[in-house]
Every structure is written in structure tokens, then in C-alpha cells.
Amino acid sequence: MATLHMLSHSPFSDSRLVSCLRLLGPGDGLLLTGDATYALQPGSAQLQALGLMPDTIALFALEEDLQARAIAAPPRVQVVDYPAFVELCATFAKVNSWL
Amino acid sequence: MAKSLLIICRQAPWSGPGAREALDIALAGGAFDLPIAMLFLDDGVFQLQPGQHAAPVQQKDLTANLQALPLFGVDALYSSVRSLEERGLLHQALSPATETLNDAALTALLGQYDQVITL
């Protein structure tokens, strides 16, 4: 059963992204919200780590949080608004928020 | 059939009410006979260190509640080998006893449960 993992902490000051990456299974998804979208900062080790994820892992980011932080989504990232966020939660079997 | 819930606890025991409140979710679910498991991950494995003392920091003893988990029907307890190893706890006797799982086994564990709460 595929899991949508949701993160909101900055990966520059918090270990949740690292812990989450180790637990991802094939078909899982990763949704970056809030400060977790800083993981897409160009030239960062965090973005490099995301690039190393297998292609079977889908990567999403919440549109408003990218806009707020002036972060441009790399090609691999699917940008979602709230209606798409809701549908994502329905698509995956469960949602794991790293609180 | 009742939906199963995996509670992943990442909270160190003395960092505020977080660890206790995660445990309370498990105990409440166990009291309703729901299929609940707990996984101790990251700093959450510090909860398993024996010989801790709550009194010097004027807290209630979390250990008693942890020990009560099986009494409440929550006997599926797991911990991360990597989290234990990073913190020098891998070869220590821990309490309560947990099944230690490597990263691949943790991924598989997550796949087995209907819902998950990570605190």
C-alpha cells in the first residue's frame, strides 16, 4: 500500500527529510509543504538527495509555499494546489505526515 | 474489520509532553481493542533506555506507561536498528523489548498498516 509522505520542516535544520527518505518504498510519494519546500533550493545537498530517489517515487510540492519562498520547481516536481492535494490523498492508500 | 494504525514516535522522553501524548494515542486505541503498533524512530528510541529517572526533572514516569502497552493490547512494538545504532543503544538491553528492524523492514512495516501517525 503506497504512502504519501508529507513534510513541513526545513531540511536545513531538521532531520525529518533524511529519516523519511530512508523509509520510502516503491510507489510512495513525497509532498513538500511549508519550509520543507526549501529542499528544492537550487545547488543544495537536499535537492541533490531528492534527485537520487528512484523514479518510482513521485515528488510533489504545494504551490503556495513555492510562491511564498520564490522557489522554482525543478522538472521532476509536480506542483499541486489544494484541490490537487486532496486528490493526492485519495490516490495514495494513506498519508504519513511527519509532524 | 477494524483499520490498523501504526504510531511512529520520534520524541525523546524529556522534551515536553510529546512522547507522553503519542503514547496516550496508543493506549487509547488499545483500550478500544484496535490493532495498534508502535515504532520508536530517531530520538524516540531514547524512551527505551533503562534506568531513567523522572523525578529529578519533576516529570511523571513514562516508563510505567510504556510497560503498560501490552496490558492495553498494544504488543506490536518496533524500533529502528539505525536509530539505535546511531545513538549507541543497539547492543543494550532496552525496556520494553521491541522488535528491531532495518530500513527495508521498516518500509515493509509501514506498508502493512492502514493508517499512520508520526509524532
Add this chain to the structure above:
Amino acid sequence: MKFAIALFSAPHAPSSRRALRFAEAVLAGGHEIVRVFFYQDGVYSAASTPVTPQDEWDTAAAWSALVRDHQLDGVVCIAAALRRGVLNDEEAQRYERDAASLAKPWELSGLGQLHEATQLADRLVCFGGP
């Protein structure tokens, strides 16, 4: 699809607003919210006492409006709420506190309500942290 939404953060945390926007989108998408459950610092998002400056967004007020307008089942964990000073009239009287501080549409109840919501829903979605 039936959603259970659990909030673990205070109203000033961006995740409280994110959860609110998510809940609105769930309803707008024709889905159902079986329960909104506030736990840990999420109980502050059900408090009536915070005063937000007029030119700032008031997440707690927006939560109350959402629960009221859509007649949602809005439940606040009683143990977490008492610990953080979010009391209804009954609890304020019981513990001899000067004022109740739980906003009107919310109910205090136990953690069993979170488990029940999880059982009733197709998806549990938790929000917390920053």
C-alpha cells in the same frame, strides 16, 4: 471519500492554516469530513481568547467559522486542552478557573474520538509542525 483531519499545531503555525485550507478543499471537492480532531498544541486553534491584529489573518476564527458553517464534528482532546488552558464552561467550573476559553462550535472529548474518526474515514490526514 471520507476524511478525518487531525491538527497538532497552534493557530499561529502555518500548518494550522494549511489544514484549514485542506479541509475547505475537501468539502469543495465533494468529499466528506467525518471529524476534525485537535490534539497537542492543536487545541490552541480551538481557543476563543487569542486576539489577532486586525490586519492579520486569524486562523482560529476561520476554523470556528468552518466548523460552524458546515456543521462539522469539531472535537478537541480534553486532556490536551486542560493541560494548555483551553476550557469549556463545565471544565472552567470544575477546576474553578475564571473563564472558559473554548470557542463555541468545538466540543471537548477523549482520544477515543480520534480513533473512532480514523475507523470511520477512508483517509486520516494529520497536520502539525511549522
